[in-house]
Amino acid sequence: MTATGVLTTVVTTSTPAHAHPLWRRWLLTREAAIIALLAIVVMVALATVRSFDSPLTLTYLLRDIAPILLIALPMTLIIVTEEIDLSVASILGLSSVLTGVLTAAGAPLPVAALVAIVAGAVCGVINGFLVTVVGLPSLAVTIGTLALFRGIAVGLLGTTAITEFPEFWTDLAKSLIPGTPIPAIMIPFAVLAIAFAILLHFTPFGRALYAIGLSRETAHFSGIDVARTKFTLFVLSGAVSGFAGVYFTLLYSNARGDNATGLELQVIAAVLLGGVSIFGGRGALHGVIAGVLLIGTLGSALRLAGVSGEVINIITGVLLILSVVSAAVLAWARGRRVAAIGRRRLRRT
Structure with a gap:
């Protein structure tokens, strides 16, 4: 075999995705499958569940999943780099408590909200420092800070709750x-989603995230500042979680240290269901948004149909497991197919 023949074989088999038409690369993806499944769930719910087509149902559905939608944006970028942030719900709870405490002390609501968001960013700085500077695994770090931030939140208020907030701001949150x-x-x-989508899909920073997720060492030797990039993501995650905490507090007029307990699992489930690989290097923001909407819509429809919360959790868990397993199976099948094509071309040359 000549050197030219070997080079041709390598080039033609290393980028198989671009050998397919654009429509196929857009439609035959996990993200497109999640969007299609969402459409099916909505149509079935409209046809079978009484009152699901009520405008009030849509209002409450979007209000309930808004914190998940917000936090899922930076979480997508973090998981693309093969990291994870389990402390987001406790940051939300801490920002909720700070909003309540400062408001009760007489601070204007915008000032209290700004302090809460900055506090969320500081929590992100702590996570980012421990992961990128100290070099600890993000899973262990954020499990620890989950307990730390939640403990601070509960310690500030104890078992009490603050429920008095300026009516203008609570009405605005519900408007x-x-x-x-x-x-x-x-x-x-929508503004944040557009900003994060541009950042992830249309900038060198976003391409660096995928490169880090595929191989941290390769990204480092390619000139990417891996530590600074990951640090930035954790700070963004903390700030957005702080903003979600302010919204959560005003929506329910309730500041408690245990607000949003367990929300981090819903966020991660939606991100993985939306097509982001837990091993990093793969995923798209539109798939994640569809994943959040799918979980929220399915839960809302089942509740209206009288299904218990435990059964809804089981169904959501099964969907998540199937999503992860199907991704692994598809990756295995794709690898086998590419290898088979390579062997056939090698035999022909």
Whole structure:
């Protein structure tokens, strides 16, 4: 075999995805499958569940999943780099408590909200420092800070709750976009979603995230500052979680240290269900948004149908397991197919 023949074989088999038409690369993906499944769930719910087509149902659905939608944005970027942040719900709880404590002390709500968001960013700085500077695994770090931030939140308020907030701000948190049943919180979410989508999919920073997820060592030797990049993501995660905590507090008019307990599992489940690989290097933001909507829609429809919360959790867990298993099976099948094509071409040359 000549050197030219070997080079041709390597080049033609190393980028198989680009040998397919654009429509196939867009439609035959996990993200497209999640969007299709979401559409099926919505149609079935509309046809079988009484009152699911009510505008009020859409309003409450979007209000309830808004914190998950917000936190899932930076979580997507973190998991793409093969890291994880389990402390997001405790950061939300801490920011909720700070909002309540400062408001009760007489601080204007915008000032209290700003302090809560900055506190969330500081929590992200702590996580980022321990992961990128000290070099500890993000799983262990964020399990520890989950308990730390939750303990601080509970310690500030104990078993009490603050339920008095300025009516203007609580009404704003519950308000709708004029003429629609869509909550106004979807406006800042849309702005953040566009910003994160551009950052992930259309900038060198986003390409660096995928490179880090595929191989941290290769990314480092390619000139990417891996530590600084991951540190930035943890700070973003903390700040967005702080913002979600302010919204959560005003929506329910309730500041408690145990607010949003367990929310981190819902966020991670939605991100993985949306097509992001837990091993890093793969995923798209539109798939994650569809994953959050799918879990929220399915849960809302089942609750309206009288299904218990335990059964809903079981169904969600099964969906997540199937999603992870199907990704592994598809990756294995794709690898076998590419290897078979390579062997056939080698035999021909």
